[in-house]
Amino acid sequence: MSDTVHSLSTAGLAPKKQIQRWSDALTDLCGQFNVDPLEASSLEGRINYTTVSRLKLCQIEASQHRIAHSSAQSHSSEHPYVKILFQTQGISYFEQNGFQIQVKPGDCLAYDVSCPHTIISPALTRHEVVIVPKELLRERGFHFGRMYACKLSARNGTGRIAHDFVHAAFDEANRLSANSAVGVADSLIDLLLLPLREADTAFDRVGPEAMYVRAQAFIREHLRDPELSIDQISAALGCTKRYLHMLFSERGMTVSDYIWRARLQHCRQELESHGGKTITDVAFSWGFSSSSHFSRVFRKCFGVSPSAIHRGQVGGIAPDVT
Template identity: 35%
Template sequence: MAPDVQERSAPGSFPTTDPLSALGRRAYSREAPYRTSGAVDIVVPDEMYSGMIRATPLGPLQAVTMDGDSLSARRTRRLVAQYGQDEDVVVNLLVTGVGRLEQDGRDALLGPGDIFVYDLARPLHLEFPQSFRTKSLVVPRDVLGLSGSDVAHITACPLGSDTPLGGLLSPFISAIVDGAGDCLSRTSGLMARNVVDLLGVLAAEVMGRTGGRTTGNTPGGNLALLLRIQAFIDRHLADPDMTPQTIAQAHFISPRYLHKLFESEEVTVGRWIQRRRLEACRRDLALHGNATIAAVAHRWGFASAAHFSRVFRAAYGMSPREWRGAQDGTPQVPSSARLIDA
């Protein structure tokens, strides 16, 4: 029988395999990753000497530290079909050791200091052939605010600590994971929101670096402009007067050219703004349980709570109040929203 391992929703401790028998250590190493990051097939060495896992809630996120001698984990199509509700996105920092991640047609070699992402909604293979330590943030897709196609662009695309953003995020992720258990409940929620915002920056960086956003009709030379405009939109979501005209004027381009840039996104500029506002509202509804629906709507640029409720229901199939209530269980929210013009 496997030893007791901490549940995903409970505060963490640092259980160790040292006092266990060899059989117990192997059982622990198979069970622990399931409890922290979804169902996977685990292979561990016959002679496993030590291991440790710590999982601590951080608002709606999960902060996980894991040590081991070696590990091979597969999430097969069978497991994806069987545990389809495990749609978390896992952001990892490899602290020590080397590894290899296969997902979405990419095969990435990992080294110390690398930040890498994998998605539990699709098959993957993660392998550490020798002693390793990882620090991870398990992020519900609804909180992350990225579509499935966006997530698919950043999986198995490691960001090294020698890059400007990697050098910033590596110590940040490490400190957040280490300190997760010491935060008050309200502080944890605020920290989780900041983490999610920074992970959005990470996604934009990786997509720009890999060319994941250069498809469609957007010329490769205009990708930087498109990303700057999208970042501008995110910074001004709270402004109810933001329109395609004001965005174009701020970037010294015509509204017609602005709309052409967004053709590759397969959405109009107005719908893009609405989607980002809805994603921000949905995140705040989960992170700030005491805020009123109207306050959340106004914070992110919706002129009225009634209008916000209508477009929210059109996008996600339930009212904001119903969606917030579902967070106490396991919400069934579509990964891609059907949006209407604001």
């Protein structure tokens, strides 16, 4: 027989013990996380979980909270999983690699657990989760050189079929023989990959949202390169310049706007930190090739000169460009 359904709850525990219980539960399932109930006096949570062959299936409900897997905890050997999350109630905000994804009921989110990330749920949330060992996906051609989180729809099409199958597999898990569990797990993985492959995530092409995330990540990784250009970005991502322009224009900016605003933000942060560098050193280290041009665009963006920031006359950090 397959594994039975296990349940865990924080009900009846003191607040500190609730947090420890929730943290321990998450660690047992897929890795170490920091847990914060935000401004609530308690963390009310419940997890029902089972296994089907090597897959872990979970039904999770929790009051407002924040969980974080930090870079200090990021060891892929300790978090060798991809998590497929189906939101069924409430709204969550997933943050990873400098971008945020809002997850609502009917959404499916797929992401690499080993990469640092944060999930904030301002109110009660419920979701169903499949925790998949990466090696099972590698066998099916899924690449992990750089997997970007991707939000898909579970309201229709292959996403809905995959969710329905997950729900049925959870309900029937304790009735499956060992051989049947292996077959169900194989079928479930193939079903889960269908919406991801339709979005072309982590394969030769990607859907619009995933492509925008990839473009953001590539820009951030090469932000110090003064030769960074839309030609370089489109070539690296395997898409046309026109398509890249469209992705950014839909979000109210050009590719160049995004690059320069990101550079300016980093420059301001360095100037405020008083790291001993001159204004020119900071500007040139972030891809600017002219001090006068840097001062002009800096003042236009922030309404103050870089020298004023450098002298500590103005505090604060510029808003993120995402």
